Amino acid sequence: MTDSNLPEASTAQVERVSFFDEQARRRRGTWRLSLICLTIACLIGAVVSSVISPLLLGLAFSVLHLLRLVGLGIVADWPLHALSTWTGEMLAAVGALLDHIGREPRDNDVSLFPYVRRASGLLVPGMLAGGVIWLLARRMHLGSATTTAIATLAARAPRDDDFEEHQLANIVAETALAAGIPTPALMIIDTPLVNAAAFGRSHEHATVIVTRGLLDRLDRTETQALIADVVASVGAGDLALAASLRAVFTALGLLLTGIDLLIRVKAWRAVGSFLRAAVSGAPQMQALAIARTEEALDPDSMQEGTRVLDLAKRRPLLGSVAVLPFAFVVLAAALQKLLVFLWMALVLGWPLGLLWRTRRYLADASAVQLTRDPDSLVRALNGIASEQSLPEGGKDLAHAFVHAPDRPDGRDGKAYAILSPTPSVEARAARLAAMGARDVPARTPRPMAFYVASTVGSLILAPLLLILFILIAGLTINVVIFSAALGTFIVAAIFGIV
Amino acid sequence: MRWGLLAIAAIAAYAVILFNGLVTRRNRVRNAWAQIDVQLRRRADLVPNLVASVQAYMTHERATFEAVAKARARVLAAGGDVTARAGAEAELGASLRSLLALVEAMPDLKASQNMLSLQEELASTENRIAAARQFYNDAVLDHNNAVGMVPGNLVAALFGFRPEPLFEADVASRALPAVQFAAPTA
Numbered sequence: 001m002t003d004s005n006l007p008e009a010s011t012a013q014v015e016r017v018s019f020f021d022e023q024a025r026r027r028r029g030t031w032r033l034s035l036i037c038l039t040i041a042c043l044i045g046a047v048v049s050s051v052i053s054p055l056l057l058g059l060a061f062s063v064l065h066l067l068r069l070v071g072l073g074i075v076a077d078w079p080l081h082a083l084s085t086w087t088g089e090m091l092a093a094v095g096a097l098l099d100h101i102g103r104e105p106r107d108n109d110v111s112l113f114p115y116v117r118r119a120s121g122l123l124v125p126g127m128l129a130g131g132v133i134w135l136l137a138r139r140m141h142l143g144s145a146t147t148t149a150i151a152t153l154a155a156r157a158p159r160d161d162d163f164e165e166h167q168l169a170n171i172v173a174e175t176a177l178a179a180g181i182p183t184p185a186l187m188i189i190d191t192p193l194v195n196a197a198a199f200g201r202s203h204e205h206a207t208v209i210v211t212r213g214l215l216d217r218l219d220r221t222e223t224q225a226l227i228a229d230v231v232a233s234v235g236a237g238d239l240a241l242a243a244s245l246r247a248v249f250t251a252l253g254l255l256l257t258g259i260d261l262l263i264r265v266k267a268w269r270a271v272g273s274f275l276r277a278a279v280s281g282a283p284q285m286q287a288l289a290i291a292r293t294e295e296a297l298d299p300d301s302m303q304e305g306t307r308v309l310d311l312a313k314r315r316p317l318l319g320s321v322a323v324l325p326f327a328f329v330v331l332a333a334a335l336q337k338l339l340v341f342l343w344m345a346l347v348l349g350w351p352l353g354l355l356w357r358t359r360r361y362l363a364d365a366s367a368v369q370l371t372r373d374p375d376s377l378v379r380a381l382n383g384i385a386s387e388q389s390l391p392e393g394g395k396d397l398a399h400a401f402v403h404a405p406d407r408p409d410g411r412d413g414k415a416y417a418i419l420s421p422t423p424s425v426e427a428r429a430a431r432l433a434a435m436g437a438r439d440v441p442a443r444t445p446r447p448m449a450f451y452v453a454s455t456v457g458s459l460i461l462a463p464l465l466l467i468l469f470i471l472i473a474g475l476t477i478n479v480v481i482f483s484a485a486l487g488t489f490i491v492a493a494i495f496g497i498v
Numbered sequence: 499m500r501w502g503l504l505a506i507a508a509i510a511a512y513a514v515i516l517f518n519g520l521v522t523r524r525n526r527v528r529n530a531w532a533q534i535d536v537q538l539r540r541r542a543d544l545v546p547n548l549v550a551s552v553q554a555y556m557t558h559e560r561a562t563f564e565a566v567a568k569a570r571a572r573v574l575a576a577g578g579d580v581t582a583r584a585g586a587e588a589e590l591g592a593s594l595r596s597l598l599a600l601v602e603a604m605p606d607l608k609a610s611q612n613m614l615s616l617q618e619e620l621a622s623t624e625n626r627i628a629a630a631r632q633f634y635n636d637a638v639l640d641h642n643n644a645v646g647m648v649p650g651n652l653v654a655a656l657f658g659f660r661p662e663p664l665f666e667a668d669v670a671s672r673a674l675p676a677v678q679f680a681a682p683t684a
Contacts, residue, residue: 163615170622177533178629370629 017434019368026362033355040348041248042127047339048255049126050480051332054487055258056125057087061495087488087497093118094485101481122484130251136278137250137290141243142201144286149199149400151287152393155187155209164215168223172208175228178370179235184208191391194218194384197400198230198239206234211391218380225367225377226384229402232366238359242399245352249294252340256296259333263305263326270295297344302337305330328486335479342472356399356421364428365435374437378429385425398422516653523641527662530634531580534665537626538573538587544623545570545594548616552597555607559600565593580663587627594620631665638662 017025060083067076097115149155158165169186176183184198184206192213200206208230214223254274260267270292277289295301308326312319368374384403398404399421426443433440491497549563569590576583598617601608642661645654653659 163618166615167618167622170618170625174622174625174629177537177626178632180530180633 015434016436019365019435022365022431022435023362023369026358026365029358030355030362033351033358036351037245037248037348037355040343040351044252044340044343044348045127045130045255046123047343047476047480048252048259048336049123049130050484051259051336051487052126052129052255053122053124053484054491056129057083057488058491058494061491065495084495084497087492090119090122091488091492091497094122094481094488097481098485119481119484122488123480126255130255133254134247134251136274137254137293138243138247139281140277140286140290141246141250142240143281144283144290145199145201145239145243146205146207147283148287148290149197149207149209149397150187152397153189153209153391154393155189158186158188167220168210168215168227171220171224171227172231175224175231175370178228179231179366181206181231181235184231184234186210188212188215189391192216193391194380195391195394195401195403196226196230197394197397197402198234199397199400200234200239202239203234203237206239208234218383221371221373221376222380222383225371225373226380226402228367228370229363229377232370233359233363236359236362236366238363241359245356248348249297249344250290252344253294253296256301256333256337256340257293259329259336260296260301260305262329263308263333264301266292266295266301266304296337297340299337299341302334305333332483332486336483339472339476339479343476346468346472353421357423360402360422361428361431364432368432368435374432374435375439378432378437378440381425381428403428513653516650517657520641520644520650520654520657520659523637523644524659524662526637527634527641530630530637531578531665534627534630534634535578537623537630538583541590541594541620541623541627542570542573544616544619545590548594548597548620551610551612551616552601552607555604556600562593562597562600566590566597569593580665584665591624635664638664 061080064076064080064083067073068080093115097112097119100112100115158169160166160169165188168188172186173183181203184200185208187207187209189209189211191211193211194214194217196208196210196214198206198208208227210227214226218226254271257264257267257270257274261271270289273285273289273292277285309323309330312323364377367377371377381403385405390398390401390404394401394404401422403425404420404422429437429440430443545566549566553563569586569592572586573583573590576586598620601613601617607613644650645659645661
């Protein structure tokens, strides 16, 4: 009796689920996490809007005044009047809010809210602009995804006279047929690593990229399982989702670039190529625009911005006077960037990572539906995970790959869990075991010391994190109110609005 | 009066949605059938090629070749009739399997490059047929559920939507194939 139980004991003990139930569960998870991500992205957008809105207002006033100067007063008069009235109202609202904050004694929690609500109208132009920019950025990601991937991964078309590659083309066609999508294009990367990825605009214009190592080292059923995973991901609409998520970063990048315009020469180039790419739609141009726009998210861009202030060092007297207005802009840009970095790293990163992992689990469940062969998928995933398996240039495209190990040796660790866009192979194998895969080893139980250490660690970390979040929230609110107020006052002063 | 009009408008809108849903499902079934058709034709097209490369090696197996040829002719004759086609295809599949079993017994033929790629094509085609059949049957199930259930059945009866036949897997192909179809592993 004990003998017959032995193999059972080494197999993961998980509750059996059908792949339909697993899919339904992951779809629900997608909705929940998408909603959370959307909310957070909107909040970050609101923060950046506090600077972008005044900038947009200034731009709009300049254009309208220019129109009036060249004698198009008929066109410009009415919008100018409406905009002035609105700005005046906002100015009053912001002023009232500042007065209220400054008043002693403060009873914020009772009556601050109506003031905030009135003044928050000021964020609307910035957020609307953010939405439009996000849509444009999403289109750019959709349009350039395949081109960028093929270029950075140095992928090539499969050779028809090569038996393995011909077989792979067959497998892709079979799987696409089972998933009910048009057969995706196929590209090969010449590397001994094992991995596969999908890129493209939609399930109708998808490209599957497979490493040569996968062909050489996996057998037909394992290859089929991995391809099914990729094709299932394509069929579930992950390509569009990936573009939407990446577009959040590009849009934030462009908004921050907008703040940088006065202090960083490259910002003009970035905005220029973004506008050109939005009009032309050529993939290379779109890829370039994305790269240039996201430069603003790079901490190095802050250093570039402060270079303006060097003028004050070179010409102490005249330089200082000339640089003074820029100092405010540099400060505002630095504060905004700091906030956006903090939000992206500490708040947005986690739900975003979890959302993408949920999609991977969904793809696994759908792959099981397509092949009815969870065992092969487990074996194939183990094959990927046994080494460092992102091909050269794949670091920025990690999300598109079936599995992206986050440590150089390829093994996954809990400590790194939140950084990788794909779940650990052990976790995926455990879910596949729940869907019927046999011979999945139970996850090795951790030593007692690990639990003690992690409990103590989290007891210490939790209050620190709480304090950190409170600090970030406080900083955010202050920065938002004061940049919005300062920006609006400047715009109002320049264009003479009372 | 106004509420009555509103109710009629709502019912009409609902009927339109139901009708469009039925049309979508029926088109999906037709498209899925077209996919199966493409793959079955692909298999039928492979047959002469296969026979040509095998025939020289085994002149004494006339009966097998004749069975394959007969099954292929029946497939081509069946056309778009799902039930007749399914039967003919099952027969062709079975005769191809017995032919490949013969190949299995001849090591030098089996190892030839031509035979390897033919086997891969056949294996892939069988997989595609299975995949297309699964997709077709899922589409049919969905369609038939929509046609058969209240309230879709009222709209379906009104506009002549009928349940579609499933493409049944034959008994022979349900059993484990005697031939190892998988091409040599890397």
